[in-house]
Amino acid sequence: MRFLFEQPLNATILYVSAFYMVAIAFLPLGLVEEKNSHIAVELLVERFPGRVQKLLLICATLITAVVTAAVAVRTGQEALAKYATGAYSIEAGGKVITWPTYFVLPVGFGLMSVVSALKFVALATGKDSGLNSLNIEDPYLPKDTPNV
Amino acid sequence: AENLNFAYGYPSTSAIGLAVDDYAAAVKDRSNGEISVKGFAMSLLSLPETSPGVRDGLADVGFVLTPYYAAEYSTNLYLHEMNLLISLAQTPTGKEPLAFTGAMLEYTFNKCPECLAEFKAQNQVYTGGGVTPLYNLLCKDVKATTVEDLKGKRLRAGGAGFVRFAEHFGAQGVRLPTNEVYEALDQGILDCAMLSAPELTNYNLHEVVTDITLGVPGGAFAGVAAANVNADRWKAMSVDSREALLWGGSQMTASTTWNFYTDDAVAIQNSKDKGIKIHDPEPELTAAVQAFVKQDLKTVAALFRDTYGVARAEEIAADFPPLLEKWYGLVEGVDSKEQLQALYWDQVISKIDPATYAQ
Amino acid sequence: MSELQIAGLFIGALFFLILMRIPIGVSLIAVSFGGLWSMFNWNIAWGSLGIVPYNFANSWVLSSIPAFLLMGFICYHTRLTQGLFSAAQVWLSGLPGGLAIASVFGCAGFAAVTGSSVACSAAMGKIAVPEMMRHRYSAELATGTVAAAGTIGALIPPSILMILYGIISRQSVSQLFLGGLVVGLMTLIAYILLILVRVKLNPELAPPVDIKATRSEKIRALGQTWPVLLIVIGVFAGLFGGAFTPTEAGAIGAMLSALVAALYGTLSFRALRMAIVETLTTTASLLIIAVGASLLTRFLALSGIGDALSSSILAFGMSPVLIMVGVVLVYLLLGMMLEPVGAMLLTLPIVLPLVDETGYSLLWFGVVLVKLLEIGMITPPMGMNVFVIKGVVGNMASLTTIFRGVFWFVVVDLLIIALLIAFPEIVLFLPNLYGM
Ligand code: NA
Numbered sequence: 008m009r010f011l012f013e014q015p016l017n018a019t020i021l022y023v024s025a026f027y028m029v030a031i032a033f034l035p036l037g038l039v040e041e042k043n044s045h046i047a048v049e050l051l052v053e054r055f056p057g058r059v060q061k062l063l064l065i066c067a068t069l070i071t072a073v074v075t076a077a078v079a080v081r082t083g084q085e086a087l088a089k090y091a092t093g094a095y096s097i098e099a100g101g102k103v104i105t106w107p108t109y110f111v112l113p114v115g116f117g118l119m120s121v122v123s124a125l126k127f128v129a130l131a132t133g134k135d136s137g138l139n140s141l142n143i144e145d146p147y148l149p150k151d152t153p154n155v
Numbered sequence: 156a157e158n159l160n161f162a163y164g165y166p167s168t169s170a171i172g173l174a175v176d177d178y179a180a181a182v183k184d185r186s187n188g189e190i191s192v193k194g195f196a197m198s199l200l201s202l203p204e205t206s207p208g209v210r211d212g213l214a215d216v217g218f219v220l221t222p223y224y225a226a227e228y229s230t231n232l233y234l235h236e237m238n239l240l241i242s243l244a245q246t247p248t249g250k251e252p253l254a255f256t257g258a259m260l261e262y263t264f265n266k267c268p269e270c271l272a273e274f275k276a277q278n279q280v281y282t283g284g285g286v287t288p289l290y291n292l293l294c295k296d297v298k299a300t301t302v303e304d305l306k307g308k309r310l311r312a313g314g315a316g317f318v319r320f321a322e323h324f325g326a327q328g329v330r331l332p333t334n335e336v337y338e339a340l341d342q343g344i345l346d347c348a349m350l351s352a353p354e355l356t357n358y359n360l361h362e363v364v365t366d367i368t369l370g371v372p373g374g375a376f377a378g379v380a381a382a383n384v385n386a387d388r389w390k391a392m393s394v395d396s397r398e399a400l401l402w403g404g405s406q407m408t409a410s411t412t413w414n415f416y417t418d419d420a421v422a423i424q425n426s427k428d429k430g431i432k433i434h435d436p437e438p439e440l441t442a443a444v445q446a447f448v449k450q451d452l453k454t455v456a457a458l459f460r461d462t463y464g465v466a467r468a469e470e471i472a473a474d475f476p477p478l479l480e481k482w483y484g485l486v487e488g489v490d491s492k493e494q495l496q497a498l499y500w501d502q503v504i505s506k507i508d509p510a511t512y513a514q
Numbered sequence: 515m516s517e518l519q520i521a522g523l524f525i526g527a528l529f530f531l532i533l534m535r536i537p538i539g540v541s542l543i544a545v546s547f548g549g550l551w552s553m554f555n556w557n558i559a560w561g562s563l564g565i566v567p568y569n570f571a572n573s574w575v576l577s578s579i580p581a582f583l584l585m586g587f588i589c590y591h592t593r594l595t596q597g598l599f600s601a602a603q604v605w606l607s608g609l610p611g612g613l614a615i616a617s618v619f620g621c622a623g624f625a626a627v628t629g630s631s632v633a634c635s636a637a638m639g640k641i642a643v644p645e646m647m648r649h650r651y652s653a654e655l656a657t658g659t660v661a662a663a664g665t666i667g668a669l670i671p672p673s674i675l676m677i678l679y680g681i682i683s684r685q686s687v688s689q690l691f692l693g694g695l696v697v698g699l700m701t702l703i704a705y706i707l708l709i710l711v712r713v714k715l716n717p718e719l720a721p722p723v724d725i726k727a728t729r730s731e732k733i734r735a736l737g738q739t740w741p742v743l744l745i746v747i748g749v750f751a752g753l754f755g756g757a758f759t760p761t762e763a764g765a766i767g768a769m770l771s772a773l774v775a776a777l778y779g780t781l782s783f784r785a786l787r788m789a790i791v792e793t794l795t796t797t798a799s800l801l802i803i804a805v806g807a808s809l810l811t812r813f814l815a816l817s818g819i820g821d822a823l824s825s826s827i828l829a830f831g832m833s834p835v836l837i838m839v840g841v842v843l844v845y846l847l848l849g850m851m852l853e854p855v856g857a858m859l860l861t862l863p864i865v866l867p868l869v870d871e872t873g874y875s876l877l878w879f880g881v882v883l884v885k886l887l888e889i890g891m892i893t894p895p896m897g898m899n900v901f902v903i904k905g906v907v908g909n910m911a912s913l914t915t916i917f918r919g920v921f922w923f924v925v926v927d928l929l930i931i932a933l934l935i936a937f938p939e940i941v942l943f944l945p946n947l948y949g950m
């Protein structure tokens with residue numbers, strides 16, 4: 008990278024870790040939940056009868072909503088504290104404000120919580136959640152079932 | 156009986172890990188076996204997590220590095236920035252870090268209510284500090300002993316001050332985490348790393364380093380609160396227990412600093428044995444470094460006053476050098492860890508009243 | 515209840531939640547929180563939620579993972595990899611499971627560029643698995659091969675785990691790298707033999723590709739591989755020429771892939787958008803698990819599991835080999851639940867002195883340890899490499915399928931571990947030859 012820019016990239020590490028990595032780790036959580044792409048083990052549940060499966064799914068969605076809401080609240084408190092102290096990092100040019108990066112967590116976990124709460128309501132009442140999964144069709148794969 | 160968990164983000168065999176062992180023994184002894192301390196090396200809290208971790212009680216005691224939280228610890232951090240003064244010592248003896256530790260300890264406890272308030276705001280009680288050995292240039296296939304040598308070189312810089320140093324000498328300051336220095340030197344991404352000699356062993360850098368220039372850029376790392384105690388835990392303790400922790404604080408401070416000091420000598424000797432070339436800087440480079448330091452101390456004072464909100468920056472800059480001079484004298488006769496601990500205890504920490512401190 | 519019993523109870527709860535199809539990351543966070551709360555108090559549990567997630571993600575080294583994911587997704591969506599696999603198909607058509615073998619080689623190639631096995635599986639997962647599935651390989655073989663072969667990423671240098679081990683145990687990193695190179699290549703050969711044998715015994719796993727190619731067709735097929743070769747050579751040249759570090763290699767690889775795709779004429783806005791969206795969702799779905807695992811490590815550290823570990827290792831007996839068997843079993847067990855860095859930080863302060871006493875060298879142990887931790891990356895229920903493959907293949911295969919697919923690779927890994935314990939010279943001869 009230095010060859011490309013030939014400039015001292017003093018705050019590169021800060022920008023990559025505190026801004027880019029924190030954002031990419033947490034902001035898409037809601038989108039992942041919406042696409043049902045969170046990683047879970049189906050091994051046991053897929054053998055249960057349909058009604059039991061549905062009941063378990065409702066429980067799982069509720070637990071997800073509650074746990075992520077708790078993390079959102081706690082990281083939100085932390086972010087407000089960082090905002091109050093005006094958290095920054097000392098870099099060669101002076102200071103780089105870092106408190107906004109802390110707000111990524113309550114936003115990311117909060118979105119995940121909201122999406123799973125909507126899913127829970129939809130599942131429990133049998134109504135459409137209104138969530139339109141952002142399903143991107145993959146043109147490159149054969150449509151026929153794979154050789155499982 | 157009390158059980159305290161001590162979290163530190165270094166390996167258990169490092170200078171700091173061994174110091175925590177000393178701390179545990181000292182506290183147990185002083186409290187007549189009432190307080191047991193259990194060390195957690197890296198597993199409980201990482202370095203940046205230690206300050207908030209002690210605040211929230213995940214650990215009862217922690218080895219806190221203030222530079223991770225510049226906004227929260229700006230005054231403490233400013234004291235650390237005074238470390239450049241070490242490079243101006245008239246007759247360097249190698250014991251400058253021991254003296255700097257004492258001066259910083261005394262200033263923090265007695266003359267810096269803002270510093271203690273900063274710890275209080277993070278729900279912590281300061282009981283000791285610690286300082287690393289001098290920074291050197293650890294180079295691969297590069298001999299850097301003159302001002303001319305430094306021009307255009309790529310130097311690993313741990314903090315903003317080092318970037319200013321590099322730029323002042325026409326070099327390029329590259330911010331890299333210490334654990335990437337090995338490969339960066341090996342691959343020629345860096346010419347030199349500005350690090351203290353024990354890192355040669357800690358990070359196996361002696362495998363790639365070929366040349367070392369001693370005492371350039373100079374200065375040391377002093378942004379250390381070596382044994383911060385969770386304030387809730389502290390307030391719930393008996394006066395005797397608090398006294399034992401203050402005693403432990405003097406031990407932790409002395410052990411950390413002494414272990415680094417002796418590691419430094421060992422690391423440099425090992426490097427010689429391994430055939431690494433050890434250079435002293437040419438007098439013109441030493442003079443240029445000192446000129447930079449004088450100028451940079453002014454830059455730092457202005458930065459901390461105007462940008463980082465340390466109102467007393469100039470006052471501290473005036474108060475600190477005489478205190479450091481006093482400590483240069485105090486550490487002159489010190490030849491062991493025990494003497495160093497006794498010195499820090501007698502001169503500073505014994506005068507703290509455990510009944511009223513940090514209430 | 516003792517702290518250790520509480521820990522046991524909550525580990526049981528963790529297995530239960532995961533088996534009830536609660537997302538793994540959510541299960542880990544919930545169990546660690548509950549465990550800290552019941553073992554200590556609300557403040558500590560509540561505090562941990564505020565501290566760990568931010569500081570875990572705030573990492574420079576971690577940034578190579580989304581970068582390698584992006585590189586894999588770009589290569590896949592712009593069809594850069596088709597040529598490579600057509601060539602592999604033509605050249606390896608006589609070989610049972612030729613594409614799976616080509617994937618193992620591909621993983622070994624990426625291993626030399628990246629320091630972590632997650633990054634390695636991420637880069638190869640999207641490139642190789644869909645190609646194998648298109649050729650009607652069994653989903654188990656296709657996914658299992660890449661998940662397992664990804665582990666070579668941390669054995670062949672550079673390796674983040676070995677650097678970390680070197681720092682903690684004060685062993686020479688370059689000697690660890692040399693030992694790791696041997697074990698990495700051993701693993702590579704063993705995996706290829708395994709694929710050959712399994713496909714020979716059960717040709718259904720990988721239907722033979724029936725192509726009679728002439729010599730000139732074979733050569734033409736080689737010409738089709740230029741896009742991927744260009745990317746790999748570019749990354750290698752930069753890495754070894756000193757232009758960037760392994761952490762930066764992923765970002766360079768992603769940029770280079772986009773550039774090559776533009777040259778190749780397949781870079782569309784749509785392809786780029788899909789690659790970016792998939793990189794975002796895959797990264798987040800992996801990191802929430804890693805954050806949860808990191809929280810669990812704190813809970814286990816505070817529960818005093820360390821002392822329990824050393825007594826259970828010693829329970830196997832006092833002879834060096836028996837102690838090593840104990841160490842292996844403990845790491846296999848830990849590997850089921852923890853990610854490697856957490857497992858290493860949690861156990862090394864206890865295990866290193868034990869190993870030192872057995873007379874086995876700490877250099878040798880570092881290499882064996884990394885191999886053991888990498889086995890943990892593919893064993894259920896917490897197998898990060900398997901999760902990565904799941905993340906990149908989406909609905910093409912279930913987690914269960916992938917875990918089934920890695921089974922025989924784990925068996926082979928255990929054989930390798932047994933060999934390393936029986937003949938430590940396998941690890942040590944190269945470092946000894948080179949060093950000292
Ligand atoms: Na590697």
Ligand code: NA
Pocket residue numbers: 849850851852889890891892893894895896897898
């Ligand atoms: Na596992």
